[in-house]
Amino acid sequence: MSTDRIRLTGLRARGHHGVFAHEKENGQDFLVDVVLHTDTRAAAASDDLRDTLDYGTLADAVVEIVQGPSLDLIETLAERIADHCLTLCAHVEVTVHKPQAPIAHAFDDVEVHIERFRAAAAPVRTAAPGDLAAPGEAQAVIALGANLGHPVTALREAVSALDRHPRITVTGTSRIYRTAPVGRTDQPDFLNAAVTVATSIAPVELLSVCQGIEVAAGRTRELHWGPRTLDLDLVRYVPAGADLDDPAAEVRLTGEVLTLPHPLAHERAFVLGPWADVRPEARVACGDEILPIGEAVDRAADSDGIRPTELSLT
Numbered sequence: 001m002s003t004d005r006i007r008l009t010g011l012r013a014r015g016h017h018g019v020f021a022h023e024k025e026n027g028q029d030f031l032v033d034v035v036l037h038t039d040t041r042a043a044a045a046s047d048d049l050r051d052t053l054d055y056g057t058l059a060d061a062v063v064e065i066v067q068g069p070s071l072d073l074i075e076t077l078a079e080r081i082a083d084h085c086l087t088l089c090a091h092v093e094v095t096v097h098k099p100q101a102p103i104a105h106a107f108d109d110v111e112v113h114i115e116r117f118r119a120a121a122a123p124v125r126t127a128a129p130g131d132l133a134a135p136g137e138a139q140a141v142i143a144l145g146a147n148l149g150h151p152v153t154a155l156r157e158a159v160s161a162l163d164r165h166p167r168i169t170v171t172g173t174s175r176i177y178r179t180a181p182v183g184r185t186d187q188p189d190f191l192n193a194a195v196t197v198a199t200s201i202a203p204v205e206l207l208s209v210c211q212g213i214e215v216a217a218g219r220t221r222e223l224h225w226g227p228r229t230l231d232l233d234l235v236r237y238v239p240a241g242a243d244l245d246d247p248a249a250e251v252r253l254t255g256e257v258l259t260l261p262h263p264l265a266h267e268r269a270f271v272l273g274p275w276a277d278v279r280p281e282a283r284v285a286c287g288d289e290i291l292p293i294g295e296a297v298d299r300a301a302d303s304d305g306i307r308p309t310e311l312s313l314t
Helices: 021-026 041-046 055-066 074-085 151-164 203-216 269-278 293-299
Strands: 005-015 028-037 091-097 111-117 138-146 168-173 175-179 190-199 231-238 283-286 289-292 306-312
Touching (some): 005 055, 055 074, 055 151, 055 203, 074 111, 074 203, 138 151, 138 203, 138 269, 151 168, 151 190, 151 203, 175 269, 269 293, 269 306, 283 293
Antiparallel strands (some): 005 028, 028 091, 091 111, 138 190, 168 190
């Protein structure tokens, strides 16, 4: 385990967290300390931002979480910050200070300190050797959706967060589509979109980044197919130098954390429609058939429920 640390202390942001009504209405300042346990030797040798953790981007993400949806407990706030940090490194310490806590006595501070470790992911390889990303810029398709809060803002901020990551570059964006909910129909329509990215990180780590962005937007996972503030799905990932439109080039993984290609993407017009927008020449495996993505959209059971809007992701 590395003994190197990147420490960000005293980050101040205003939030509306607490159990009392006046805390939720008026808000107060919170201070956050974050310690990222990481190995800095590669960055020291290269002097390249891409080889380290960008503390400016980290600060932006932590402030977004603090300024996000109201929570009752700072324990929960600390956990959400730690969840995001674990997309960047495997070991993190987070301290949340609440110096204006509603206590009827003189005091200096209230703080919650937590230490968390990333669970080891052990996906099972199912394809032939060589299907994992080679060194260099792999490519991926990521599907986005939201139907709570401010969905357009959530989608645009998610794309911006992806592009700010030092090892991810957004290379293409779709229009935003309005789609009828699938599975649980007693909820608002979704706004859906898709992006393509170039990245030098592996699939499981890319999924972790996506989940960290969801957490920063206040995403929870209480209901399968239920409403959510933000959803990011890794749909397709191909190694460096491979054709992103070719299903034969896809990385294939089966594991508790991630399955690739996405097992249901070929059935969902709300994924395929935006994907076709950004990669109109893509082909999709549908059972034993390889179909042009436009034909796959038409075959999807929910194809009548998606409508392009004039809204963009940028």
